[in-house]
Amino acid sequence: MDFRTEDQDGMCKALRVRWTITPRTAPQPWIRCSGCGSLRAFRSSNKIRLNANGRKFDAWLIYKCVTCDKTWNRPILDRQNVRDIDPAVLEALQSNDPDWIRAETFNLEALRQKSRRIDEFAELDVHKQLLRDAPDWTHLEIELSVPFPTSTRLDRLLASELHVSRTQLNRLHENGLLRTNPDRADSLRRRSRSGMQIMIDVSAVADRDRLWKLRSC
Numbered sequence: 031m032d033f034r035t036e037d038q039d040g041m042c043k044a045l046r047v048r049w050t051i052t053p054r055t056a057p058q059p060w061i062r063c064s065g066c067g068s069l070r071a072f073r074s075s076n077k078i079r080l081n082a083n084g085r086k087f088d089a090w091l092i093y094k095c096v097t098c099d100k101t102w103n104r105p106i107l108d109r110q111n112v113r114d115i116d117p118a119v120l121e122a123l124q125s126n127d128p129d130w131i132r133a134e135t136f137n138l139e140a141l142r143q144k145s146r147r148i149d150e151f152a153e154l155d156v157h158k159q160l161l162r163d164a165p166d167w168t169h170l171e172i173e174l175s176v177p178f179p180t181s182t183r184l185d186r187l188l189a190s191e192l193h194v195s196r197t198q199l200n201r202l203h204e205n206g207l208l209r210t211n212p213d214r215a216d217s218l219r220r221r222s223r224s225g226m227q228i229m230i231d232v233s234a235v236a237d238r239d240r241l242w243k244l245r246s247c
């Protein structure tokens with residue numbers, strides 16, 4: 031479904047915004063802690079340990095037990111030949127590049143290979159950007175940008191940012207007044223993902239300027 035092929039009247043009255051969602055805290059894997067003697071959550075220290083042995087490189091991202099601070103080294107490179115390492119990755123590792131490290135702390139796929147339990151955190155920062163203004167708007171079109179994976183469900187995100195209940199959102203969805211692209215019956219219960227679009231018909235909402243006001247444009 032492409033919203034832009036819908037009736038032109040509706041489209042002209044759509045206020046378009048982009049929400050960029052950034053989780054505040056990186057996922058924490060549960061690892062057996064030798065200090066505590068049991069499974070514990072570990073948080074990233076955001077520091078890399080790099081070891082060169084001739085042409086071979088080892089690299090680890092250092093995590094710390096949230097209870098006792100004991101370290102756990104998460105392997106990033108395992109005796110890899112310098113020829114086989116992406117030069118951008120090697121540069122990031124050698125310089126402790128904070129952006130590269132931050133992205134790596136959200137690498138759920140890699141974390142799942144090391145741990146069966148990973149805590150994810152709901153606190154988010156939502157940066158709102160106006161893409162297209164429309165006078166007398168009757169539809170709100172939200173495009174999500176989610177650079178790091180978040181476990182936050184779409185209905186929780188919309189409810190907290192639009193100040194409506196999840197029951198109200200479900201009712202709008204059932205009545206076809208809230209649509210998503212990609213469109214699925216359970217869209218509202220799924221993780222918020224990059225590229226997702228949400229179109230909400232707010233023509234029946236009398237005080238929509240107050241209800242749907244952008245707060246941080």
Ligand SMILES: [Zn+2]
Pocket residue numbers: 063064065066067070095096097098099100
């Ligand atoms: Zn510990």
